[in-house]
Amino acid sequence: MTSEADPRFLRSREAILNAARELLLEGGPAAVTHVQVAGRAGVGRATVYRHWPRAELLLVEAMATVPMPFLDKPTVPTRAWLRLELTAIARQLDLDDVRAVSTTLANSALWDQNMDARRAQFADILANRLAGALDDAQARGEITLTLTSRDAAAMAIGPIYYRSTIERAPTDPSLIEAAIAALGTWSTDQ
Amino acid sequence: MTSEADPRFLRSREAILNAARELLLEGGPAAVTHVQVAGRAGVGRATVYRHWPRAELLLVEAMATVPMPFLDKPTVPTRAWLRLELTAIARQLDLDDVRAVSTTLANSALWDQNMDARRAQFADILANRLAGALDDAQARGEITLTLTSRDAAAMAIGPIYYRSTIERAPTDPSLIEAAIAALGTWSTDQ
Numbered sequence: 001m002t003s004e005a006d007p008r009f010l011r012s013r014e015a016i017l018n019a020a021r022e023l024l025l026e027g028g029p030a031a032v033t034h035v036q037v038a039g040r041a042g043v044g045r046a047t048v049y050r051h052w053p054r055a056e057l058l059l060v061e062a063m064a065t066v067p068m069p070f071l072d073k074p075t076v077p078t079r080a081w082l083r084l085e086l087t088a089i090a091r092q093l094d095l096d097d098v099r100a101v102s103t104t105l106a107n108s109a110l111w112d113q114n115m116d117a118r119r120a121q122f123a124d125i126l127a128n129r130l131a132g133a134l135d136d137a138q139a140r141g142e143i144t145l146t147l148t149s150r151d152a153a154a155m156a157i158g159p160i161y162y163r164s165t166i167e168r169a170p171t172d173p174s175l176i177e178a179a180i181a182a183l184g185t186w187s188t189d190q
Numbered sequence: 191m192t193s194e195a196d197p198r199f200l201r202s203r204e205a206i207l208n209a210a211r212e213l214l215l216e217g218g219p220a221a222v223t224h225v226q227v228a229g230r231a232g233v234g235r236a237t238v239y240r241h242w243p244r245a246e247l248l249l250v251e252a253m254a255t256v257p258m259p260f261l262d263k264p265t266v267p268t269r270a271w272l273r274l275e276l277t278a279i280a281r282q283l284d285l286d287d288v289r290a291v292s293t294t295l296a297n298s299a300l301w302d303q304n305m306d307a308r309r310a311q312f313a314d315i316l317a318n319r320l321a322g323a324l325d326d327a328q329a330r331g332e333i334t335l336t337l338t339s340r341d342a343a344a345m346a347i348g349p350i351y352y353r354s355t356i357e358r359a360p361t362d363p364s365l366i367e368a369a370i371a372a373l374g375t376w377s378t379d380q
Binding site: 026027028029030096099100102103104105106107108109110111112116119120122123127146147148151153154155157158159160161162163165166167168171172174175178179181182 | 216217218219220286289290292293294295296297298299300301302306309310312313317336337338341343344345347348349350351352353355356357358361362364365368369371372
């Protein structure tokens with residue numbers, strides 16, 4: 001569509017995605033409707049319908065504007081990196097927008113293919129990055145893994161995710177230490 | 191309301207709750223509307239509106255008809271009981287209805303007080319039952335806990351919950367063993 005490159009549409013696009021994200025945070029995924037988004041963004045409904053024929057597509061795109069925790073850039077020693085990264089994930093999961101996006105992904109993915117693709121992508125990135133860092137740590141002799149490195153994401157992130165989304169409480173350092181210890185036998189106390 | 195005791199309403203009530211549960215499983219929480227539920231249950235819309243003025247209340251009640259995993263009736267040794275119970279939770283989380291209810295609870299609780307009350311109740315029951323069993327195991331000398339017994343639910347159930355709802359894959363026995371081992375130092379290999 002040529003209109004995608006239209007500078008007026010680019011401004012509207014940003015307003016529409018911001019409105020959709022705000023509505024998600026205020027009222028949940030069901031609040032992200034064409035009518036409400038158009039009203040909040042101050043654009044015509046036709047514009048929203050034309051670019052996002054289904055409200056779910058708009059929701060997926062608006063959710064992608066929330067920065068999610070991703071276990072970026074492993075450093076050595078792996079144990080110290082993991083402690084910092086899991087602490088960062090726990091803090092991010094205390095934020096309303098990250099909690100809204102992650103639970104909406106897990107829920108909507110059961111019925112919406114686009115959401116499911118985002119969920120799978122998110123899970124794969126976390127699992128692969130963690131596996132990469134742990135395989136490297138094992139090769140360096142820093143850890144002898146108890147689980148396969150692909151199983152480590154559920155063991156390391158699962159307790160924090162459950163604490164945040166089911167128990168709705170902050171993660172204390174002791175839970176993070178226990179999750180790290182559960183990955184295998186660490187050769188250092190770093 | 192006297193109509194609550196009306197046998198005709200009791201039959202309608204069951205049909206309405208079944209319809210709401212089916213709609214949730216087929217299309218997610220947004221599919222549970224007064225109009226769709228009335229159509230599916232074969233009752234008048236007015237009946238649904240009268241008894242459940244808000245669709246969210248109907249959804250909460252319909253979700254309560256799905257049997258959820260609850261760590262019931264601890265037996266000794268605790269480690270063997272825990273292995274059986276966590277395996278049962280993992281199998282239940284493989285079921286579409288349990289996955290739908292648990293992710294809908296975690297998501298909707300962010301915006302709906304009734305859902306949040308159910309979420310809190312669910313989390314508390316699991317945490318208290320597990321804490322009771324682990325405190326007893328520690329008193330008997332079966333385990334020296336690494337975490338407080340209240341932290342154990344996130345450590346034991348979190349990995350299975352993440353595996354099921356974010357990674358959407360079955361939980362293997364090795365993940366359950368690692369979660370059990372992470373709770374503390376067990377005195378036996380049972």
